[in-house]
Amino acid sequence: MSDSRDTHVELDVDSVFKALADPTRRLLLDRLRTHNGQTLRDLCEQLDMARQSATQHLDVLVRANLVTVTRRGRERLHYLNPTPIHEIEQRWISSFDRPRLRALSAIKHQAEEYAMTTDASTGASTVPDYVYVTYIHATPEQVWKALTDADLTARFWGHANVSDWQPGSPWEHRRIDGSEAVDVAGRVLVAEPPTRLVITFDDAVDASPDPSVVTFLVEPHQEIVRLTVTHEKIPNEEFRGDISQGWPAVLANLKSLLETGDVLPQAPWDMHA
Known part of the structure; x- marks a missing residue:
């Protein structure tokens, strides 16, 4: 059987x-x-x-x-x-002919990079929002604490997210190498523990007048939660490519920490690097 x-x-x-x-x-x-x-x-x-x-x-x-x-x-x-399609690609396609498919994909990407959608009212290029969904064996309160506790974020993210997490308050993504340098910063737009957190997400040094926005939605279902991360107002395709690699790695580490008590044995974002 x-x-x-x-x-x-x-x-x-x-x-x-x-x-x-x-x-x-x-x-x-x-x-x-x-x-x-x-x-x-x-x-x-x-x-x-x-x-x-x-x-x-x-x-x-x-x-x-x-x-x-x-x-x-x-x-x-x-x-x-895109996660299910990516899993199918990994299982049945990439292991058989990865080098040739990567070359074809690069050609296709170059051919399509000029075909970005445009805003009809302004004529400016627009970039689709990014959405990632994962399921975690945890309570909503545990997921909320993992997202907002400086010590826990330091463990699974490699940076400490520091704020009082009140609407209107600033938040900082601080390095944990002793320098306490801030790489990302923003403001808390919405905080509804333990189910919804909305923050602006911007470069701490070269801040934008119209920063991108990240929403964490925690939806409980019996003994698990569905965590949906939505990243909106993405400035360009390069930034979208970075977060498309970054969010899955960060959230995989978060999931491992909550379900096993420890993060993954290697930093998952190093695979992309």
């Missing part, structure tokens, strides 16, 4: 392949890849699709974890979650 955990993994993979098999659902993912964080109305207008049909397709994508939904007031925003 096969291990139940293996069966669970296969069922997850089956749901991803089932979701990707439909051309309409692939088109929805393409629309979110071009412009992440859209409402149902936005998606229906782009695809000239009835609301009920779009809802049914989105439900399939959400169950496959290819799309995640967050709330902003009364609106439900839909974000592309």
